[in-house]
Amino acid sequence: EDKVVQSPLSLVVHEGDTVTLNCSYEVTNFRSLLWYKQEKKAPTFLFMLTSSGIEKKSGRLSSILDKKELFSILNITATQTGDSAVYLCAVLNQGGKLIFGQGTELSVKP
């Protein structure tokens, strides 16, 4: 059965810290891996990763995929209180369906 596992499940840091969120997967017919941010509403898209070893960056956020070891990481540098959210990792299979992990709840304290 396809599964996506995220760790840690929750994380508390202080403003300015750097965090790394992990996502491992076992999905047949893998196509891409996506990261979403969810703040008490619908998930908002962050990144889509299809190729190994190519880092994607957006401001203080960056992400990379390793298709050999079947994992991805999401890094957030110089965290701010506005980064507090649940971060969801999802794998897109060849049929176009997203399989989500359970999420990492990040809390950034001032």
Added chain:
Amino acid sequence: DTGVSQDPRHKITKRGQNVTFRCDPISEHNRLYWYRQTLGQGPEFLTYFQNEAQLEKSRLLSDRFSAERPKGSFSTLEIQRTEQGDSAMYLCASSLVSAGVSYNEQFFGPGTRLTVL
């Protein structure tokens, strides 16, 4: 605002009642997805449409659930004889799949939060 809208945003119903939710995707998107999310979990896939055709249904989707996308634009999700276990956030997402089978990211609507008493 992603451009995907859902209605209603909240629904409270009594066990045994039927409910219907609506999703309006981004207008040029040909794929429409329904997911269900319970507290502390990531969204779980329910079903999806390409244009008006329903292409896949999860085994989570019991025979009390039915979804339609009659004209390839908006979609409805109906739950008959609701049970307390149906309480969840129901999310709709849309995406554009091009003719060369290139998948773009899915954009999510705000969700409909269902509470079954």
